[in-house]
Amino acid sequence: MFALDPAFAATSHPLLELALCEARLQDDARYGWVVLIPRVPAVRELEDLSADDQARLMAEILAAGRAVRAVGAALGRPVEKLNIGALGNVTPQLHVHVVGRRADDPAWPGPVWGHSAALPYDAEMLAMATQAATGALRTL
Amino acid sequence: MFALDPAFAATSHPLLELALCEARLQDDARYGWVVLIPRVPAVRELEDLSADDQARLMAEILAAGRAVRAVGAALGRPVEKLNIGALGNVTPQLHVHVVGRRADDPAWPGPVWGHSAALPYDAEMLAMATQAATGALRTL
Numbered sequence: 292m293f294a295l296d297p298a299f300a301a302t303s304h305p306l307l308e309l310a311l312c313e314a315r316l317q318d319d320a321r322y323g324w325v326v327l328i329p330r331v332p333a334v335r336e337l338e339d340l341s342a343d344d345q346a347r348l349m350a351e352i353l354a355a356g357r358a359v360r361a362v363g364a365a366l367g368r369p370v371e372k373l374n375i376g377a378l379g380n381v382t383p384q385l386h387v388h389v390v391g392r393r394a395d396d397p398a399w400p401g402p403v404w405g406h407s408a409a410l411p412y413d414a415e416m417l418a419m420a421t422q423a424a425t426g427a428l429r430t431l
Numbered sequence: 432m433f434a435l436d437p438a439f440a441a442t443s444h445p446l447l448e449l450a451l452c453e454a455r456l457q458d459d460a461r462y463g464w465v466v467l468i469p470r471v472p473a474v475r476e477l478e479d480l481s482a483d484d485q486a487r488l489m490a491e492i493l494a495a496g497r498a499v500r501a502v503g504a505a506l507g508r509p510v511e512k513l514n515i516g517a518l519g520n521v522t523p524q525l526h527v528h529v530v531g532r533r534a535d536d537p538a539w540p541g542p543v544w545g546h547s548a549a550l551p552y553d554a555e556m557l558a559m560a561t562q563a564a565t566g567a568l569r570t571l
Contacts, residue, residue, distance in 0.1 A: 336513050338493055349489050353478055372523075373476050377515040380532060380540035392520060400520035405541040 293330045296384040302409070306358070306421060307428045311347040312387075314355060314428055316362075319409035320416055323362030323370060323391035325355040325424060334385045337377065348387065350431065355389035358427040363391045365423035366416060378404060433470045436524040442549070446498070446561065447568045451487040452527075454495060454568055456502075459549035460556055463502030463510060463531035465495040465564060474525040477517065488527065490571065495529035498567040503531045505563035506556060518544060 295313060303315035303326050311331075317324035329348060334340060340348065356373050363370040370391035377387045390403050398406035412420060435453060443455035443466050451471075457464035469488060474480060480488065496513050503510040510531035517527045530543050538546040552560060 336496070337489075337515065338496055338513075345489050345493070346486065349477075349485050353485070356476070356478055372520055373478075373517075374520065375477065375515075375517040376542070377513075378542060380512055380514065383512075401545040402516070402518060402542045 293332045295328060296382050298382040299326065299328060299384075299386070304412075304417065304421065306424050309347075309351050309354070309428065309431060311344055312351050314351070314358070314424075316417075316420060316424055317388075317390075317409070318411050318417075320366075320412045320420075321397060321410050322403060323359040323366070323368075323420070323424075324403070325358050325362075325389045326386055327351055327355055327389065328384065328386045331385075335379060335383050336385065339385065352387055352389060354428050354431040355387075357430065358424040359389050359391040361423040361427040362420045363393075365419050368393060374403065376402065376404060433472045435468060436522050438522040439466065439468060439524075439526070444552075444557065444561065446564050449487075449491050449494070449568065449571060451484055452491050454491070454498070454564075456557075456560060456564055457528070457530075457549070458551050458557075460506075460552045460560075461537060461550050462543060463499040463506070463508075463560070463564075464543070465498050465502075465529045465568075466526055467491055467495055467529065468524065468526045471525075475519060475523050476525065479525065492527055492529060494568055494571040495527075497570065498564040499529050499531040501563040501567040502560045503533075505559050508533060514543065516542065516544060 306314040312327040452467040
């Protein structure tokens with residue numbers, strides 16, 4: 292049975308259940324940042340997914356890119372580059388990060404992972420970001 | 432017309448031309464590390480690829496994962512976790528990194544990108560890594 296690793300609940304907010312993945316908003320107001328976690332038990336690598344689920348994941352990564360762009364637009368910080376990463380060195384449950392980057396963000400041009408402590412959203416920004424991201428994900 | 436960004440020639444060795452991508456071996460003997468560059472002009476984000484090319488890219492990422500595992504096995508350092516990243520903050524031409532990670536590697540558990548200077552292959556290890564990677568990519 293699938294169960295979300297508790298690490299995700301601690302660092303992100305739920306957005307939407309997509310066909311394959313649980314989509315969550317990373318709780319870091321410095322970046323538009325969506326995390327996709329396939330709702331498949333015991334999956335650690337892309338190769339552990341079926342071919343159908345691999346295709347679904349690609350479609351959901353593209354939708355997450357649109358969501359991240361929508362968050363950036365809603366918060367007045369348009370995305371300049373998407374960064375996509377599937378690492379899982381710390382939290383082994385398969386997940387994909389889709390992050391909106393700008394040349395003026397704190398980690399630019401390096402990766403965001405492990406760079407610095409998150410800046411959690413305040414309630415108003417979280418509501419705006421969630422609405423923008425959810426709207427874009429619903430177009431999938 | 433497609434032209435490979437010169438940054439890739441400076442940091443990696445050619446492996447094979449796949450259906451979509453040029454596959455290259457990153458010149459860093461500390462990691463099994465394949466870089467995939469779609470041979471499509473003026474492409475910066477996943478969303479710039481056609482749906483057919485997105486599907487090809489997913490298949491080639493999976494093949495690159497097998498190649499990276501083969502490099503690790505050939506060099507006596509079996510891969511424990513695959514890391515996949517599409518960043519492009521420094522080199523904007525669309526490319527995907529597929530990196531074999533181990534808990535005893537220098538950057539673990541952080542990302543390899545931007546971590547530390549590469550350790551170039553010597554000729555003998557380069558030949559072994561190239562043979563292992565190319566063999567695995569040919570199964571695609």
